[in-house]
Amino acid sequence: MSQMESKIDVQALGKVAVLMGGSSSEREVSLMSGGGVLQALLARGVDAHAFDPAHHDLTELKRAGYDRCFIALHGRHGEDGTVQGALELLGIPYTGPGVMASSIAMDKIMTKRIWRFEGLPTPDWRLVASAAETEQALEALGAPMIVKPSREGSTIGLTKVTTAAQCAEAYALASRYDPEVLCEQFIEGDETTCPVLGQGAAAKALPVIRIVAPEGNYDYQNKYFTDVTQYHCPSGLPQAEEEAIQRLVEQSFRTLNCRGWARADIMIRASDRQPFLLEINTSPGMTGHSLVPMSARAAGISYEDLCLRILASASLDGLQGLEPPKHGAARAVISMGGL
Secondary structure: OOHHHHOOOOHHHOEEEEEOOOOOOOHHHHHHHHHHHHHHHHHOOOEEEEEOOOOOOOHHHHHOOOOEEEEOOOOOOOOOOHHHHHHHHHOOOEOOOOHHHHHHHHOHHHHHHHHHHOOOOOOOEEEEOOHHHHHHHHHHHOOOEEEEEOOOOOOOOOEEEOOHHHHHHHHHHHHOOOOOEEEEEOOOEEEEEEEEEEEHHHOEEOOOEEEEOHHHOOOHHHHHOOOOOEEEOOOOOOHHHHHHHHHHHHHHHHHOOOEEEEEEEEEEEOOOOOEEEEEEEOOOOOOOOOHHHHHHHHOOOOHHHHHHHHHHOOEOOOOOOOOOOOHHHHHHHHOOOOO
């Protein structure tokens, strides 16, 4: 165990709920992530329990006396600020970024707008509302082009378009998952990802992972259910490139006011080695195929210690110092069903 992890008082963490499953399209992956986290915390002596919001009302967390939550939910109603807001109302600290950061990061279009405003490189894009607008986006952005839902993860609903004839089908697929469809310029080059741990000026990037998928197709199946995708960590990139990506990822994390942990995806353009931010995941996967644990291992942090470190960082949105609500208001919050 590292010196940092050895300083964590496991008993002080209290009763812990590992939120997993949920109702999003990424439920299956979330159950795998949550199962791994739960076993890791139990192995470290944490009083941890599984909690599936699809089967239990979140208000049960308060009634059952949970002291903090490890969010292992992915996608909608887990990674988009909604469960974070519910836990804020219940006064139960949770892992990962807060309400606003989670909500913005889940929305790829809003994330890109903020990054662009802050001068951080991200591929050009168009927001489209029809198959015809998707074709217009292809004319403007050029082929190939990525078409995907704005508020989904794990490459769900994503299509790589090379001709105008593919636009209608690509739009139809993406719009099944979200009425906001993002058309994004495709960046040809190395695909990488990089996690961040911490908060504010203390947030630090972990080692970069370079991803080599079969025929460049890093889709849902190749992410979680096959062993054909290659992950290089150490990345094999020149040290200057690795450090530039880490700095960029830390900037992207701080710009959205993230805390705790996250993982950013970056493409490196082959023509000039310019890195481009694609998106940032505020509740990354923790499965056997997941990338944050892989990067952490390269930094000398075991899976169990990574889970413990993330759990220890659980907090609320900076409101701990405020006077608590009157008893009536507290009862009103706790009695709200369906949070």
